[in-house]
Amino acid sequence: MRGMFQRRDRDRHRGGAGRGPDGAVGTGSGSGGGTRDGLAIRTGIRWKLSAAIALVGALVAVALSLVVHNAARVSMLDNSRELADERIQLAQRMYGPGRQPPFGAKVDDPAIPAELLAKVAEGRRATYVSDSPNGAPDIWAAVPLRDGRVLSWHETFTDRNADVMKDLDQALIIGSITVVFGGSALGVLIGGQLSRRLRKAASAANQVAKGETEVRVRDAIGGVVRDETDDLARAVDAMADALQQRIEAERRVTADIAHELRTPVTGLLTAAELLPPGRPTELVRDRAQAMRTLVEDVLEVARLDGASERAELQDILLGEFVSRRVAAKDADADVRVVHESEVTTDPRRLERVLFNLLANASRHGKPPIEVTVEGRVIRVRDHGPGFPEALLAEGPSRFRTGSTDRAGHGHGLGLTIAAGQARVLGARLTFRNVRPAGAPDDVPAEGAVAVLWLPEHAPTNTGSFPMLPQD
Template sequence: MALRLTLRWKLSAAIAVVSALVVVALSLVVHNAARVSMINSARDVQDERVQSALRIYETNGRLVFYAALNDRALPTELKDYAAKGQRATFVQQTRSGLVVWAETPAGAGKVLSLKTGFTDRYSVLIDLDRTLVLGSVAVVLGGTAIGVLVGGRMSRRLRKAATAARKVADGDTQVRVREAIGGRGRDETDELARAVDAMADALQLRLEAERRVTADIAHELRTPVTGLVTAAELLPPGRPSELVRDRVHALRTLVEDVLEVARLDGAAEHADLQEVALGEFVRRRVPVLAPDAAVTVAEDAVVQTDPRRLERILGNLLANAARHGAAPIDVLVDGPFVRVRDHGPGFPPDLLREGPSRFRTGSTDRSGAGHGLGLTIATGQARVLGARLTFRNAPAADGGGAVAQLLLPR
């Protein structure tokens, strides 16, 4: 399973890395500067001491400050300076630490030298390094904490924006991303929220205009179609009259379905919720809607739903199974689930991928009675009920066929 890094942790990690690089660089600079300063100071002190030791030696012949004459351990670099008659200092690296030497010619070919360990000043450098390490850790932790806070705030705002955008995509036209994320900051998140809200408003206006045109056209067709139905009933008996009446009734059904789709798209429909025993409801309704369908109640459940809308969904699912599937048609009630299955070729791939679409039947035969609105209406009615309607195809090993499953709220 891939590790999912959120914006909070990415920002925190970036701040921690940058902080670590900065404090390491500064610590090295401070350490080197302090070390050079301490060594130079030790050299100056050692130079003054060797001069004082030389004056005392020349006055009374006594060696002070642990001075030595012609010390065999004197570094070669200092011997070279002494041979030239020059006074010099030298820092030597040993296993025990740093040693500061100083030498000066004492006349008669003699060299007076001093040697002092750098232990006291070196301990100060160690304390400085310890302080730098503790300070660096504190800076990294503090920067990381700030990154967590800042990144967490941005991450929360973006999550709220994503949640609100999904609600808008699901058809909730009252949600606004900028209100969902809250805050008064004018940052990139706020600009993103404004852009998404503007896009949602524009899409809503366009969809509302399309819905209104569709509803107006269907409403205007309603009166002449009603007249056609009445006129068709007055035709004399015969095969031509039956064909006319059949097509007129199909046209009236299409107009009513288009009006229903337009109402469902308007998001103004509200369910009249009641407590319904789902198993008993399905047992009574399915024989009327599809006499050949078999009903099985594995587990009954009491659900909150609108019986009229639930019957509409069942009717459309059963009609789709009978029109595009094949017998046998099975209806299963399992708790709050209602499953309708046929044993035909199954749902087309584009329906499974994109969901039901109006006037798309999945068949190239346009002479049938279907108009591709049945599953669209069923999906819209399920949304009004607060239910979830899903579509899939049964495995070929299990007999194949289309499976529509409705999950109702208890």
């Protein structure tokens, strides 16, 4: 705070406030400060932005409040000191021998601060501000008399000035709180708009990741604002288009290769039939048949990836259908119909899914194989080592057979085809392992369960169409 002395010489010239030549300074008081409560910042752009704006607003409001408070206090003290200086000059002119000092002034007042006496001893008129025990500043003014005594005047900071400072502090506090809350509201508004755009973008990106290639992130966020969110949406759309084009190109290449292999593989099988009987002939036929099966599976996967497959819907009794198909495929499998239900589905594709699940359980699991039909749900369980963790986490993947304990053979296309055919049927295919109740994950599985959930209504959203019953 600026120095509290103001010296006056005999010719009424006003000295500046500050430190005297002898290094003596007046004492003054100034107060102010602010507290900053800890902010509980929630995860999310809206609350982080709101907290940041509120914090900056609070800091600015506190700083400005301190400046305004101190400036107002110094101004009032300067005015009080000028008034005290004018009064002590008037009292000096009116005071004479045999007269009492006017305006409550005193001669050789013992309460005069030592710093003020030191200035007056130099033959100067001066004012001084000191702190009183009650916290209100004391205003002093003194002037040396011709007889060597000191005429002084003293008053406490007036109640009116104190009330003005109190009202000013209240106004500053209210203004600071208003700034903080206004900044918070502004942060919530701006952050909320940005957060909504980002959530819409994330939702649209998830739809694209699930295979809905017609979804556009830029269209999903909407609005006329062109900001970084809009740039991000355009970049995601461009990336999705590039990935889709690459996937489509790979699918076409795979389908073309598989299609071109069909003719030579068929010729190879035909030629194998002409070989003389024997063990070598059996090996050639077996490998040629395996190659043909692989080529057909690859073509089927390519068709399913192309999203051009459509189901031919018919009404069937699910329990009866599954019982007959399982008996024809694997007589050792146990079929149990808990609850019969009539469903609308494609029997050929449902049979394909069921046979692939049975083949996977027979190849990689252990007997007994149990098939349960309950309403629209089909469960196929074996008692082998369980599905690989990668399959449980990410779903079936072509040409990835997982761990050697369960999927060391094959090409990983059986479950991929089953999942693709289920998608055409509008069904949901899930996989899980069976463990004892309460057992940790490191305990070996007691079997694997594949569950096919058929839809309650016909899957018309997949482009499928009903087939008229044959007479």
